[in-house]
Amino acid sequence: MTDHTPETTQLFLTAAMPCPYLPGKQERKLFTHLSGRRASSLHHLLSENGFRRSQNLIYRPACEACSACQSVRIVAEKFEESRRFRRVQRNNGDLSVEVRPAVATSEQYDLFKRYLESRHQGGGMTQMSFVDYEYMVEDTPVQSILVEYRSAEHPDQPLVAVALTDVMPDGLSMVYSFYDPDLAHRSLGTFLILDHVEQVRSAGLSYVYLGYWVKDSPKMAYKVQYRPLEVQKGTSGWCPIE
Numbered sequence: 451m452t453d454h455t456p457e458t459t460q461l462f463l464t465a466a467m468p469c470p471y472l473p474g475k476q477e478r479k480l481f482t483h484l485s486g487r488r489a490s491s492l493h494h495l496l497s498e499n500g501f502r503r504s505q506n507l508i509y510r511p512a513c514e515a516c517s518a519c520q521s522v523r524i525v526a527e528k529f530e531e532s533r534r535f536r537r538v539q540r541n542n543g544d545l546s547v548e549v550r551p552a553v554a555t556s557e558q559y560d561l562f563k564r565y566l567e568s569r570h571q572g573g574g575m576t577q578m579s580f581v582d583y584e585y586m587v588e589d590t591p592v593q594s595i596l597v598e599y600r601s602a603e604h605p606d607q608p609l610v611a612v613a614l615t616d617v618m619p620d621g622l623s624m625v626y627s628f629y630d631p632d633l634a635h636r637s638l639g640t641f642l643i644l645d646h647v648e649q650v651r652s653a654g655l656s657y658v659y660l661g662y663w664v665k666d667s668p669k670m671a672y673k674v675q676y677r678p679l680e681v682q683k684g685t686s687g688w689c690p691i692e
Contacts, residue, residue, distance in 0.1 A: 459492065463512060471667035475516060481509035489591035494619055500682035502661055503616060503625060505589040511662070518666065521682040522673055522691070524643075524658040526621065526650040530677050535644055542641045545610065546602040552594040554584040557609050561628060568631030586614070586626070593617040594625070597649075599642070611638045613646065621650045621657035643676060 461482050469475035484493055484506050493508060500521035501510045511519040559580050566576045578586070587596065599611040611629035615622050624646060629638035646658045663681065664670035673679065680688040 466514075469513070471664045471670055472516075472518060475518075476513065478512050478514065479509045480512040481507050484508055484591045486591075490593065493592045493616070497618065497623065497659065498682075500684070503590075503592065503623070505585060506591050518664050519662040519670075520664075522660050522663040523621070523680050523682075523688065524647055524660065524676045525678045525680060526647050526656060526658055528678050529647050529651075532675075535640070538637045538640050539644055542599075542636055542638070544601065544603045545599045545641075546607065547645060548598045548600070550596045550598055552587050552590055552596055552614065554580070554587040556580065558587075558596070558598075558612050559583045561609055561612065561630065565628035565631055590616075597642075597645070599629075599638070599645075610636075611642055613642050615646065616659075618655075618657075618659065621655045621659060622646050623659035624661065647676075 459482050461480050464479045464481065466476040466478050469477040482496075484503070493503060496508050496510075497503070499510075501508045502521065510521070511517075513519075562578075562583055563576075566578075587594075594614065594616050597613040597615055598609060599613075600607040600609055608630075610633060611627065613627040614625045616625055624643070627639065627642050629642070643658065643660070650656070650658055657680075658676075660673050660676070662670060663673045663679075665674070674691060677691075679691045681691050683689045
């Protein structure tokens with residue numbers, strides 16, 4: 451098996467495709483494969499430079515004349531808990547949290563399909579089979595976990611939310627999360643992020659990586675509310691968002 455190092459890593463560029471975030475724009479991605487014993491160190495190095503993992507690939511946007519997608523992370527130690535965030539935490543205080551190996555289950559897949567059909571109708575992921583979901587979860591060359599959230603007060607403790615998360619040397623990177631669409635009053639998407647901030651704090655680590663922030667995209671702009679937030683600025687490194 452080949453061990454890729456920064457010096458031997460080959461980067462590839464995708465063809466232009468319609469941007470999923472900004473109408474009328476085209477997107478291209480710079481990507482490479484993660485494999486071998488050095489996959490974790492390469493993953494961390496590239497993540498530090500704004501890349502994002504998807505299964506055994508790691509990529510970042512490389513769009514011509516557009517830099518709207520910016521990699522962001524929460525500074526967990528200094529995280530500002532707003533009144534709304536405290537209310538979300540109280541509303542979900544009855545949930546149990548369990549960290550599990552990155553192994554797909556039919557229970558997770560059923561919740562995943564319900565979430566997609568409710569929140570992302572017409573999206574490409576709605577066609578994913580259980581095998582596709584299994585690959586999304588288990589095809590990882592780095593240390594990944596599943597965080598499951600259940601209703602502790604319910605007799606059969608139904609699964610209400612799941613986060614697929616990568617464990618980084620300096621924090622947690624949230625790869626993908628989904629939740630029960632019938633529990634909108636709980637603000638589960640927000641709660642999952644708040645819980646990851648708390649997990650990072652408890653472990654004495656520094657950051658929660660949230661992927662890409664797109665200021666002018668309704669689907670991606672919400673991330674700016676988690677402060678302090680840092681954005682990756684290329685050679686300037688990570689800089690605070692004002």
